[in-house]
Amino acid sequence: MRFGGRRGIHSLRVQLTLANVALLLLGIVAATAVSVMGMRYYLLDQIDSELTKTRNSLGSSQLTLETIDGLSKLAIVRERFLQQDDPDEGEARPDQILTAVDERGGTVALAGFTPSGVQKDLAAAVDDPRALAGDVEPHDVRVRGDAYRATATVLADGTYILLATSTEAVHKGIAKALRLDLAIGTLLLALLACLTMFSVRRRMRPLEDMVETSSAIAEGDLTRRVPSSREATLEVEQLRVSLNSMLQQVESAYRTRERSAAQLRRFVADASHELRTPLSAIRGYLQLYDKGMLREEAERKRAWARVMAEADRMGRLVDELLTLARLDQQPDLRFRNVDLSRLVRDAAEDLRIQQPERPITVGADGTLLVHADESGLRQVLGNLVANVRTHTAPDVPVRLGVERADGLVRLSVADKGPGLCKEDAARIFDRFFRAGGGAGSGLGMAIVQGVVQAHGGRVAVLTAPGEGLTVTVILPTHASASVDTNGKDR
Numbered sequence: 059m060r061f062g063g064r065r066g067i068h069s070l071r072v073q074l075t076l077a078n079v080a081l082l083l084l085g086i087v088a089a090t091a092v093s094v095m096g097m098r099y100y101l102l103d104q105i106d107s108e109l110t111k112t113r114n115s116l117g118s119s120q121l122t123l124e125t126i127d128g129l130s131k132l133a134i135v136r137e138r139f140l141q142q143d144d145p146d147e148g149e150a151r152p153d154q155i156l157t158a159v160d161e162r163g164g165t166v167a168l169a170g171f172t173p174s175g176v177q178k179d180l181a182a183a184v185d186d187p188r189a190l191a192g193d194v195e196p197h198d199v200r201v202r203g204d205a206y207r208a209t210a211t212v213l214a215d216g217t218y219i220l221l222a223t224s225t226e227a228v229h230k231g232i233a234k235a236l237r238l239d240l241a242i243g244t245l246l247l248a249l250l251a252c253l254t255m256f257s258v259r260r261r262m263r264p265l266e267d268m269v270e271t272s273s274a275i276a277e278g279d280l281t282r283r284v285p286s287s288r289e290a291t292l293e294v295e296q297l298r299v300s301l302n303s304m305l306q307q308v309e310s311a312y313r314t315r316e317r318s319a320a321q322l323r324r325f326v327a328d329a330s331h332e333l334r335t336p337l338s339a340i341r342g343y344l345q346l347y348d349k350g351m352l353r354e355e356a357e358r359k360r361a362w363a364r365v366m367a368e369a370d371r372m373g374r375l376v377d378e379l380l381t382l383a384r385l386d387q388q389p390d391l392r393f394r395n396v397d398l399s400r401l402v403r404d405a406a407e408d409l410r411i412q413q414p415e416r417p418i419t420v421g422a423d424g425t426l427l428v429h430a431d432e433s434g435l436r437q438v439l440g441n442l443v444a445n446v447r448t449h450t451a452p453d454v455p456v457r458l459g460v461e462r463a464d465g466l467v468r469l470s471v472a473d474k475g476p477g478l479c480k481e482d483a484a485r486i487f488d489r490f491f492r493a494g495g496g497a498g499s500g501l502g503m504a505i506v507q508g509v510v511q512a513h514g515g516r517v518a519v520l521t522a523p524g525e526g527l528t529v530t531v532i533l534p535t536h537a538s539a540s541v542d543t544n545g546k547d548r
Contacts, residue, residue, distance in 0.1 A: 071262060075254045082250050086243035093239070094232055101228045102207065106196045109209045109221055116219055117211035155180045155201065155222040158213075159187055166217065176201060180222050184208060187218040198225075205229060264294045268301060280309040324489075333375060336368035375501070391431035391512060398435065398460050398467060399426045405439040406458050413452045421459030428467050428533055434509045441502040442471040442529055450475035454526075465535060472528035478521045486519055506531070 157177035158168040165173040165181045173181075183199040183206075184190055190197060191210040199208045199222065208222040267284050274282040283305060284298045343361040352358045402422035410418055428435075439458075446456050456473045478486065489504045506529075510517050515533040 071255065071258045074258050075251055078254045079247055079251050082247055083243075086239070086246065090236065090239040090243065094236055097235065098228065098232055101231070102225065105207050105223050105225060105228070106209075109196050109207060109223055110194075112221055113209045113211040113219075116213070116221075152176060153224045153227075155206070155220075157181055157220050159184075159218045159220060161188070161216060161218070163187060168219075180206070180208065180220055184210065184220055187220065188212075190220070191218060261294070264298055268298070271301075271305075275305065275308075280305075280312055333372060336372040336375075339368045340365050340372075391434060393429050393431055395427045396430050396432045396435060397425050398422075398428050398430075398469065399424060401432070401435055401439055402458050402460050402469065405436075405443050408440075409443050409447065409456070413447060415452050417453070417455040419455070419457040419459075421457065421461070426460055426462060426467065428535060430513050430533065431509075434513065438506050438509050438531060439469075439471075441506050442531075445502055445529075446471065446473045446475070446527075462535075467533045467535060469531040469533070470528060472526060474526040477523050477525045477527055478519075479523055483519055483521050487517070503529075 155176055156168075157173055157180050158166045159181045160166055163181060163184070163186075165178050167173065179201045180199070181187075183201055187210050190208065191212050193209075196207045196209040199206050201222065205225045206222040207225055208220060210218050210220050212218050264284070271282045271284045283302045286295075286298065343365050346352050347358070347361060352361055399422040403420060406418050406420045406422075409416065443458075446454075450456075450473050454473055454475045456471065458471055460467065460469045462468075487503050487507045489501055507517050510531050510533065513533055515531060518530045518532065520528040520530070
């Protein structure tokens with residue numbers, strides 16, 4: 059099942075895109091708010107400064123209504139403030155309004171001009187001229203629906219002059235700037251969303267490959283690995299390498315388990331077959347005895363001898379199976395300094411006693427110490443010598459030797475027998491394998507390999523048809539690490 063193309067709100071790709079868009083949106087909103095507020099403050103401050111300057115000028119002039127018309131310094135008032143006709147319906151309101159009011163807020167004529175409608179509306183919009191004149195900052199008022207900034211001053215005769223400047227242009231400018239910011243912000247958000255989706259898709263491709271690889275492995279393809287990517291970040295590349303290493307270990311463990319399971323099935327089948335033969339023989343002789351078919355004393359003795367022989371064979375087989383089982387369970391070997399030369403000479407002497415006619419050469423002079431388990435090494439030598447004794451003629455020469463080289467100890471047992479073909483040599487350490495269907499249980503060489511590997515060593519075989527067999531055991535001087543029967547460190 060593939061999840062790489064999955065979409066939706068729960069997709070990491072969508073969540074990253076939404077997070078980036080949300081962050082940019084917050085930034086745009088904050089920047090727009092700050093810029094709009096700053097622009098509004100600046101423009102209104104300019105208007106307030108002009109109104110305050112005019113108010114202060116009028117307030118400090120000690121003018122009255124009678125003297126205003128005669129002062130040339132107020133000519134600008136006549137031009138800009140006083141000649142204000144009422145705008146028609148739909149026309150724009152004046153940018154600046156000036157009107158005179160009495161203490162009760164009623165409009166009065168100024169410089170001979172009757173108050174217009176907008177001047178009266180301004181006076182009506184200001185509830186308390188005295189409070190407005192006493193306040194330092196101008197106030198916001200609305201005249202006929204339009205926004206103005208208004209202030210007031212008092213003349214020498216107690217008349218109040220109201221001054222107002224329209225802020226509609228400011229608000230329109232701010233609204234236009236806000237719309238422009240929103241349009242640009244929306245474009246930036248759309249562009250960021252597209253770029254984020256494209257970038258995240260490219261960056262997450264290695265993760266999708268991991269998901270695809272994991273799905274393939276779950277379906278049984280243990281050889282799949284996560285491919286490398288040129289777009290991967292350092293963390294994703296580290297994850298890829300770690301995942302591939304884990305998958306390699308999983309595959310190795312699975313292959314090892316399958317191989318071990320196959321070996322176990324073969325081992326159980328071979329053990330059952332090997333045990334069935336002596337048990338069948340013992341059962342047959344017992345049935346003959348039970349039915350009274352062994353009437354002669356000689357027949358009974360021969361049958362008894364055969365039963366004992368098969369029981370001994372079965373006992374040896376069981377002992378060898380137990381030995382292999384203990385080796386598979388990492389036995390606690392008793393390591394100490396052992397004179398390997400002495401063990402070789404003892405094995406050669408045992409072979410001479412068993413087969414006096416066999417030519418034996420020993421290359422084990424002096425003392426050669428190795429830190430190992432003595433009983434295990436004796437078993438190795440015993441099995442190698444028994445292999446020679448069982449599979450070669452009694453007059454075939456054999457040589458036992460031991461030497462130290464390059465910090466290792468080499469123990470060799472070589473005979474001049476028929477040797478083995480390449481296929482048989484490759485299986486010589488398999489359990490229950492007997493070359494050419496020969497005698498024995500087929501466990502001796504497997505035990506040799508198990509004991510040697512438990513000492514941290516290895517076994518090598520050199521053979522060819524008609525050229526004999528040489529088995530070389532290579533041991534470290536100080537055996538420490540133990541390995542399993544497949545040659546891998548435990």
